Amino acid sequence: xxxxxxxxxxxxxxxxxxxxxxxxxxxxxxxxxxxxxxxxxxxxxxxxxxxxxxxxxxxxxxxxxxxxxxxxxxxxxxxxxxxxxxxxxxxxxxxxxxxxxxxxxxxxxxxxxxxxxxxxxxxxxxxxxxxxxxxxxxxxxxxxxxxxxxxxxxxxxxxxxxxxxxxxxxxxxxxxxxxxxxxxxxxxxxxxxxxxxxxxxxxxxxxxxxxxxxxxxxxxxxxxxxxxxxxxxxxxxxxxxxxxxxxxxxxxxxxxxxxxxxxxxxxxxxxxxxxxxxxxxxxxxxxxxxxxxxxxxxxxxxxxxxxxxxxxxxxxxxxxxxxxxxxxxxxxxxxxxxxxxxxxxxx
Numbered sequence: 540x541x542x543x544x545x546x547x548x549x550x551x552x553x554x555x556x557x558x559x560x561x562x563x564x565x566x567x568x569x570x571x572x573x574x575x576x577x578x579x580x581x582x583x584x585x586x587x588x589x590x591x592x593x594x595x596x597x598x599x600x601x602x603x604x605x606x607x608x609x610x611x612x613x614x615x616x617x618x619x620x621x622x623x624x625x626x627x628x629x630x631x632x633x634x635x636x637x638x639x640x641x642x643x644x645x646x647x648x649x650x651x652x653x654x655x656x657x658x659x660x661x662x663x664x665x666x667x668x669x670x671x672x673x674x675x676x677x678x679x680x681x682x683x684x685x686x687x688x689x690x691x692x693x694x695x696x697x698x699x700x701x702x703x704x705x706x707x708x709x710x711x712x713x714x715x716x717x718x719x720x721x722x723x724x725x726x727x728x729x730x731x732x733x734x735x736x737x738x739x740x741x742x743x744x745x746x747x748x749x750x751x752x753x754x755x756x757x758x759x760x761x762x763x764x765x766x767x768x769x770x771x772x773x774x775x776x777x778x779x780x781x782x783x784x785x786x787x788x789x790x791x792x793x794x795x796x797x798x799x800x801x802x803x804x805x806x807x808x809x810x811x812x813x814x815x816x817x818x819x820x821x822x823x824x825x826x827x828x829x830x831x832x833x834x835x836x837x838x839x840x841x842x843x844x845x846x847x848x849x850x851x852x853x854x855x856x857x858x859x860x861x862x863x864x865x866x867x868x869x870x871x872x873x874x875x876x877x878x879x880x881x882x883x884x885x886x
Contacts, residue, residue: 607696608703611698613719632729634738635757642682650683651674658673709725713728789818798872814827838876
């Protein structure tokens with residue numbers, strides 16, 4: 540049981556009033572990134588801001604210590620995108636759904652309601668006071684901001700009861716369920732999701748209880764295999780899709796051939812050529828490389844993407860060997876790029 544003061548001292552090492560004075564929504568910066576059908580707003584805090592520090596201390600000293608359902612694979616210690624996929628290897632039927640506008644759809648009222656289940660105070664007035672404080676720290680304009688460090692874990696806590704409801708529903712039909720942020724993945728050896736659309740309607744109904752809705756454009760069905768974000772889940776393995784492999788090889792080849800020419804052709808010409816690459820997982824009208832820093836981050840992103848798939852227990856398989864080769868090639872190109880010019884000063 541907490542009082543507002545005891546919680547503030549536990550997490551922030553200071554009084555409630557001093558914490559309250561450090562909350563300034565003006566600390567947020569904002570930029571937009573393209574997405575299919577529009578743009579996504581990213582709100583982020585400078586690491587020197589008092590609100591960023593309040594969020595990090597709340598995250599590290601309290602939020603990450605809360606238990607989550609076993610189906611949760613994102614923003615959870617010991618779990619990652621690979622574990623999100625791995626539990627579905629060997630299934631016959633697949634269903635993937637996506638929650639529309641995930642973080643902005645989670646309102647401060649939902650945050651306070653779900654946190655009230657784990658934060659208990661001496662009386663109702665104290666509890667409301669503390670929940671109001673936490674709500675102000677983790678939300679922006681009454682919603683979870685995409686870009687705040689606390690938003691992923693808060694979203695998991697808000698989703699906890701929904702995850703439990705979905706898991707129990709899936710157990711009735713012997714369906715496997717995992718969730719990574721706004722991605723929900725279902726699989727079964729006997730349950731054909733595409734021919735039993737009432738299953739999807741039930742999941743939609745459960746999500747609606749938390750005022751969440753489906754992104755219908757991202758619903759995917761699969762039989763014997765399914766492709767998600769460049770990964771293929773099949774009867775006996777996870778592998779990279781041919782389109783994703785094509786993109787990686789294209790970008791590695793381009794970098795190897797063109798980075799040595801940067802000083803002679805100039806950055807503008809280099810980026811112009813990069814934006815003409817026929818990459819299959821990047822809409823060139825929406826995601827042009829605008830700086831050499833962005834291009835470098837694209838390479839680093841692919842490196843992290845591949846590393847997440849490396850399994851140190853089975854490095855001898857052909858797929859794992861291919862991953863290791865691609866990682867080494869990308870690292871060589873990142874080094875080549877860093878030697879060609881000071882990346883950090885190029886954005």
